[in-house]
Amino acid sequence: MDRARAGRLAAVAGRVEFSESFVPADRFREDVIAGLAAPRKSIPPKYFYDARGSRLFEAICRLEEYYPTRSELALTRAHLGAIARFAGRGAVLIEYGSGASVKSRLLIGALAPSAYLPIDISLDALRGAAAALRRRFPRLDIHAVHGDFSRPLKIPALPGRGRRVVYFPGSTIGNLTPREAQAFLRRTRAQVGSRGAMLVGVDLKKDAGVLHAAYNDAKGVTAAFNLNLLARINRELGGDFRPRRFAHYAFYNPGPGRIEMHLVSLERQQVRIGRRRFEFEAGETIHTENSYKYSVEGFQRLARRAGFRAERVWQDARGHFALHGLTALEAVA
Numbered sequence: 001m002d003r004a005r006a007g008r009l010a011a012v013a014g015r016v017e018f019s020e021s022f023v024p025a026d027r028f029r030e031d032v033i034a035g036l037a038a039p040r041k042s043i044p045p046k047y048f049y050d051a052r053g054s055r056l057f058e059a060i061c062r063l064e065e066y067y068p069t070r071s072e073l074a075l076t077r078a079h080l081g082a083i084a085r086f087a088g089r090g091a092v093l094i095e096y097g098s099g100a101s102v103k104s105r106l107l108i109g110a111l112a113p114s115a116y117l118p119i120d121i122s123l124d125a126l127r128g129a130a131a132a133l134r135r136r137f138p139r140l141d142i143h144a145v146h147g148d149f150s151r152p153l154k155i156p157a158l159p160g161r162g163r164r165v166v167y168f169p170g171s172t173i174g175n176l177t178p179r180e181a182q183a184f185l186r187r188t189r190a191q192v193g194s195r196g197a198m199l200v201g202v203d204l205k206k207d208a209g210v211l212h213a214a215y216n217d218a219k220g221v222t223a224a225f226n227l228n229l230l231a232r233i234n235r236e237l238g239g240d241f242r243p244r245r246f247a248h249y250a251f252y253n254p255g256p257g258r259i260e261m262h263l264v265s266l267e268r269q270q271v272r273i274g275r276r277r278f279e280f281e282a283g284e285t286i287h288t289e290n291s292y293k294y295s296v297e298g299f300q301r302l303a304r305r306a307g308f309r310a311e312r313v314w315q316d317a318r319g320h321f322a323l324h325g326l327t328a329l330e331a332v333a
């Protein structure tokens with residue numbers, strides 16, 4: 001088929017392609033064993049997102065107390081025209097941690113991107129999102145990447161398709177330490193190139209009571225999300241965690257400016273994973289997530305150090321959440 005005809009067909013019916021970029025199954029075991037063997041036990045939050053974890057996260061987004069999703073959706077709707085002008089129509093839209101790609105639908109509608117590249121560690125979330133987007137935007141080219149953004153990723157090159165714009169909503173960047181966030185932004189800066197841009201959703205510092213309620217909802221959905229990690233370890237790694245012997249614990253730590261999520265051992269106990277054994281004292285915790293909160297200026301400083309110009313910032317009416325528009329600086333410091 002000649003190129004012009006292929007192009008015309010692609011414009012009529014978009015494509016959905018999947019690729020893999022480094023999600024080896026063994027890494028889960030290695031990270032869990034290393035995290036539980038450390039003097040302060042911890043497990044990286046990226047392992048929350050098996051099929052059930054991804055569904056529970058979507059349920060969290062609908063909770064009364066969980067303001068970030070509603071705030072980010074509201075500010076995106078309110079400023080969609082300006083956000084689309086900033087990003088530019090016809091860009092290649094790359095989204096990290098795309099999950100259900102709910103906010104992305106607004107952007108896709110306004111930007112009419114030449115291609116959309118959702119990237120997620122959860123294959124179930126990625127498949128569900130791609131199918132829903134295909135129905136909603138039948139002409140859109142979707143290149144879904146199943147991968148881990150905490151390491152360098154291989155993504156399709158798509159030359160000649162327009163400037164690259166990376167979208168990173170949901171304050172997922174807050175799950176990284178500031179040092180990791182800066183390294184991630186640097187890699188992204190290299191990826192978008194000198195004409196590229198980035199839109200990053202960042203949760204703002206605010207009253208600790210509002211934060212506390214958001215991570216300790218009355219229906220216990222966040223607790224179920226946190227505890228699901230133990231069920232996943234039992235199923236996939238042959239663990240014998242008894243989730244009822246652990247409790248969800250989340251609090252704001254004002255020093256580093258972050259919500260910390262932990263699983264607290266309710267008694268002295270021993271847990272096996274395959275041939276490994278781990279001892280827990282009563283009250284000892286597994287640190288499962290950080291969610292850093294930034295001031296507008298604090299995040300802008302971080303972005304500048306990573307080679308971006310902090311050009312625009314949009315906030316919701318209550319000042320709970322910010323969407324930063326960053327463009328690449330020519331020279332990276």
Ligand SMILES: C[S@@+](CC[C@H](N)C(=O)[O-])C[C@H]1O[C@@H](n2cnc3c(N)ncnc32)[C@H](O)[C@@H]1O
Pocket residue numbers: 045046049054057061069096097098099100101103119120121122125147148149150169170171172
């Ligand atoms: C906080 S949720 C945000 C979802 C969505 N972007 C939103 O704004 O509602 C984080 C998303 O990032 C994905 N994720 C977390 N860590 C990841 C990693 N290291 N690599 C790729 N995806 C990751 C999760 O599967 C999940 O879909």
